[in-house]
Amino acid sequence: MKAVIMAGGKGTRLRPLTSHTPKPMVPLLNRPCMEYTIDLLKKHGITEIAVTLQYLPEAIRNEFGDGSRYGVSLVYFEETTPLGTAGSVKNCADFLDERFIVISGDTLTDIDLSAAVRFHEEKEALATLILTQVETPLEFGVVMTDENGLINRFLEKPTWAEVFSDMVNTGMYVFEPEVLSYIDNDREVDFSKEVFPYFLGEGKPMYGYAAEGYWSDIGSLEIYRQAQFDLLDGKVQLQIKAQEIAPRIFLESHVRIDSSVRLEGPVYIGENVHLQAGVAVGAYSILGSNTVVSSGTKLSQAIVWENTMVGKKTEIAGTTLCRNVQVGESVLLGEGAVIGDNCRLSSKSVVKAGVKIWPDKEIGESATVTTSLIYGTKQSKSLFGTNGIKGIGNVEVTPEFVTRLAASYAYLLRAGSRIALSACSHPFAQLLKHSIMTSLCSSGIDTVDFGIGNSPLMRYGVRSLQCVGGIHVYMAEPAEEKEIVIQFVDHEGLPVSRDMERKIENAYWQETYVRSLHHLGELHVEHQVQEAYLRALTERVDVASIQRQRFRLLIECEPRFMPAFLAPLFHSLGVSVQYGAIQEGVCKHGADLGIRLDKNGEQFALFSEHGEKLSPEQVLALQLLACSGIHNKIGLPVSAPMELEHLAQLLQLEVVRTKVAPRAMMEVASEERFHPMFDAVYSLLRLLSYLAKEEKPLSVLLALLPACHMEKKIVFCPWGSKGKVMRKMLEENKGKLLELVDGIKVYDANGWVLILPDTEDSHVKVISQGATAETAATLASSYAKRIAEYQ
Template sequence: MKAVIMAGGKGTRLRPLTSHTPKPMVPLLNRPCMEYTIDLLKKHGITEIAVTLQYLPDAIKSEFGDGSRYGVSLVYFEETTPLGTAGSVKNCADFLDERFIVISGDTLTDIDLTAAIRFHEQKQSLATLILTKVETPLEFGVVMTDESGRIIRFLEKPTWAEVFSDTVNTGMYIFEPEVLSYIEDEREVDFSKEVFPFFLREGKPMYGYAADGYWSDIGSLEVYRQAQFDLLDGKVHLEIKAKEIAPRIYLENHVRIDSSVRLEGPVYIGENVHLQSGVAIGPYSILGTNTVVASGTRLSQAIVWENTIVGKKTEINGTTLCRKVQIADSVMLGEGAVIGDNCRIASKSVVKAGVKIWPDKDVGESAIVTTSLIYGTKQTKNLFGTNGIKGMGNVEITPEFVTRLAASYAYLLQAGSRIALSACAHPFAQLLKHSVMTSLCSSGIDTVDLGIGNSPLMRFGVSSLQCAGGIHIFMTEPLEDKEIVIQFVDQDGLPVSRDVERKIENAYWQETYVRSLHHLGQLHVEHQVQEAYLRALSQRIDTAGIRRQRFRLLVECEPRFTPAFLAPLFDTLGVNVQYGAIQEGVMKHEADLGVRLDKNGEHFSLFTERGEKLTAEQLIALQLLSCSGIHSKIGLPVSAPMELEHLAQLLQLEVVRTKVSPRAMMEVSLGERFHPMFDAVYSLLRILSYLAKEEKPLSVLTELLPSCHMEKKTVFCPWTSKGKVMRKMLEENKGKLLELVDGIKVYDAGGWVLILPDTEDSHVKVITQGATAETAATLATTYARRIAEYQ
């Protein structure tokens, strides 16, 4: 049996560790990560190995050579252009003339490969994926199998709402040579996105082997550190190639330790390290070959690569230092800081916690470094949440932050692309918009300033002006919260896909910018979008019917922009509008209905002439009625009650059940200039058209709407438990009718329950519908209790 080691990754999330070092060469206990992979294959009798290369290939070739030093035979296959995971393996086709295993050169694992191969043989599988359980499955492929182990569902890098299990694809596969025939030559092909979904559709024998043992994908700086701590703690059953001179104190050859040196295990000290007098090496410290630590210095949880010099009376706590770093005397390095290759930190300097310094940088004497050098400062893993990027104004969302964010976005665009920009009326939102504008133009991107607006106006402007995308910035209500939201839309005016969000995030973390004095973008100002929007909207409503009814509205909205924006429209339609708080009373103002518009123009609440607020389900039902004859297809989230689907069918509206995300719902009616569920003004006017046609007050129509009984609960659930909770929920409900569009929807005799992990908070949402209110409440309470128990 042969093997393929995938060793072409750049490891961008590990920068600055990987700025000069390919990811498989990043050291774990002073040995390249890929060496552990080779040792594991050899342990299971696999010695003929192909190695796929792309990023800094010579570094890997020069280290491992032909493999004879490690008791194996290595053959290298280099890619000149990216081929994807499957394309890389197909590039080795001449070598792979028998069953083979694919394994990554940048993971650390002690999984029993022999047992996995035996499982593959017993199942007579074409492809076997080796699976494991992880606490947080978001960065992996979640896999579901039936009782025999056959794979029935595969989802690559899911959102929390798509996490159906904590069982994930390790990236280790056992293949029959026939698999290669399904991969095109010299084309970028991915196993997870193309090959495996094809096998599922075609019913090919594809199984998942649930493995025991240790597995860690060295994909982030935190995981990189933890993997080495796990090695020192004996959690990984792999050989540590050093002498254990005392419990969990490992020394390689020729280590020089002067007087009064204190070692507190677990520690690992590489070859030719010199520890001068009075040095204290605390737990979980790892020192690479030829490191010198001068007298009086204290290290704790420090990871130091080879050929690094640390000066006197320096304190290093939880810091990672790359190759050939020079640290002078009396320096303090904070927890989570990373110092790249060839950096020099002068005496009495302080590098604060979490700071990352790219290679070849000098830090001057007595400097205090609080922000990263050539690296972003925002420390959250994901910039994007459910509805864009959110943060405290001038605290988390600053002009500096949006400048870098816009430059990251520009990196994904073609030079000369046009991007529309708008912001709410708040001065700080407008200031941020100008920061974005400057950054995009300096990156060669043309900008179109739409002025003050909201999200529906932005979406309309992007599609009308045929822009490549748009950015809208607004301050949420109430203003005391000081929360800023930044929304990105694509060329169709839809919120950008998760794939694009990831690309923006990656470019941001890598500080991948394009700046040029020779290709500056142009700034355009467009004043006519509001008028064009109102004209187009008027063509989609019964203007004569609305005029005839002479509606009286009480409208509660933000005062800076909306009243002036809507005034020409309401004047044309003969609608008498009073602006004020709904709590003042619809009846008091003798209004036909009350409307509370959200600041961003996407959502609204509706009140009858009696002051009764419509439920969310009643409002959607009314929106469906008002869309009849205008829209042919509409997206309803899986959380919507079944009665709405039945209503839509009666209205001859095609319904597509979608995820709860705005993009998923909007995509169903792609090409529509107005999205009734995400354009409050359009939806309100459609409802006025419907009321004018029916000539009945809203309270009477509300009584005719289908009734349904819903219950919603939010259950606390730590991020690390969400995957386990979802897996246990699936296991417990085997045999029941399930829907896995978004979260897990379980159909019960008395109704249904939707279990939906929150994408931004440590919560799981429970949404239920029952035949009665009591049934819905009981279902919600029962499942909320189970979620708490599963943790």
């Protein structure tokens, strides 16, 4: 049996460790990560190994050669252009003439490969994916199997709302050679995105082997450190190639240690290390070959690569130092700091916690470094949430932040692309818009400034002016929280896809910018978008019937922009508007209905002529009524009641059930210029048009709407437990009618329950519908209790 080691990764999330070092060559206890993979294959009798290369290939070739030093035979296959995971394996096709294993060169694992192969044989599988359980499955492919191990659902890098299990794809596979026939030559093809979904759709025998044992994808600096601590603690059943001179104290050969040195296990000390008098090496410290630690220095949880010189009386706590680093006397290095290859830190310098210094930098004497040099710190969570990027104004979202963000976005665009920009009327939002504009233009991107606006206006303008995309900035409500939201839209005016969000995030974290004085973008100001939008709105309603009704409205909205923006529209329709707080009373003003518009013009609350506030389900039903005759297809979220689907069918509206994310609902009818569920003004006008046609007050229409009994609960759930909760929920409800469009929707005789992990907070939403309000409440409470128990 043969194997393929995937060793082409750049390891961008591990920078600066991987600035000069391919990810499989990053050392774990003074040995390249890939060496552990070779040892594991050899342990299971697999010695004929292909190695795929792309990034810094010579570093890997020079280290491992033909493999004879490790008791295996290595054959290298280098990619000149990226081929993806499947394309990389297909590139080795001439070598792979029998059953083979695919394994990553940058993971640490002791999983029993022989057991996985036996499982593969027993199932007569075409492909077997080796699976493991993890706390946070977002960065992996989540997999679900039946009781025989046959894979029946696969989702690559899900959001929390899509997580249906904590069982993930490890990137290790057992394949029959026939798998190669499904992969195109010389093209970028990915197993998770293309090959496995195809196998699933075609019913190919693709199985999942739930493995026991240790597995760690070395995907971040924190995980890189933890993997070595786990090796030292004996959690990984792999050989540590050093002498254990005392419990969990490992030394390689030719180590010189002064008699006054204090060692506190577990520690690992590489070949030719010299520890001078008075050095204290604390627990979980790892010293690479040829390192010298001068007298009086204190180390704790320090990871030091080879050929590093540490000066006297220095303190290193929780820091990672790469190769050939020179640390002066009395230097202080903080927790989580990373020092790149060939750096020089002069005497009495201080590097604060979390700071990352890229290779070949020099820090002056007595200097204090508080921010990363050249590249910034990776964020602790995704930039994007459900509805864009959010943060406290001038604290988390600053002009400096949006400048970097816009430059990251520009890196993904072609020079000369046109990007639309708008912001709400708040001065700080306008300031941020100008920072974004400057950054985009300096990166060679043309900008079109719409001035003051909202998201529906932005979406319309991007489509009308055929821009490549757009960015809208607004101050969210409630205003006292000072939360800024930044929304990105694509060329169709839809929120950008999750794939594009990831690309923006990666470019931001890596600070991959392109700027040149020879290619500056142009700035355009577009004053006509508002007029064009309002004109297009009136084309979608029966103006004459609205004018005949002489509607009176009470509108509560933000005071700076909306009243002036809406004035010409309502004037042309003969609608009288009073602006004020809804609590003053719709009846008091003699209004036909009351509307509370959200600041960004996307959502609204509705009140009848009697002052009765409509439920979200009633508003949704009215929106369906208002869409009839002008829309053919509409996206309804899985959280919407079943009665609305029946109503849509009566109205001859095609309904597509979608995720609750705005993009998912909008892209059902992406060709539409207006999206009723996310354009409050358009929805309001369509509703007025419908009321005028029916010549009935709103309260009469409400009485005709189907009754819906819904209940919503929010259950606290730590991030690390969400995957387990979803898996247990699936296991418990096996055999019931389930829907996995978004979260887990469970149907039973009494109604349905939707279990939806929140993408931004540590909780799970429970939404239920029942035949009665009591049934819905009982269902929601029952599942909320189970979620709490599963944790």
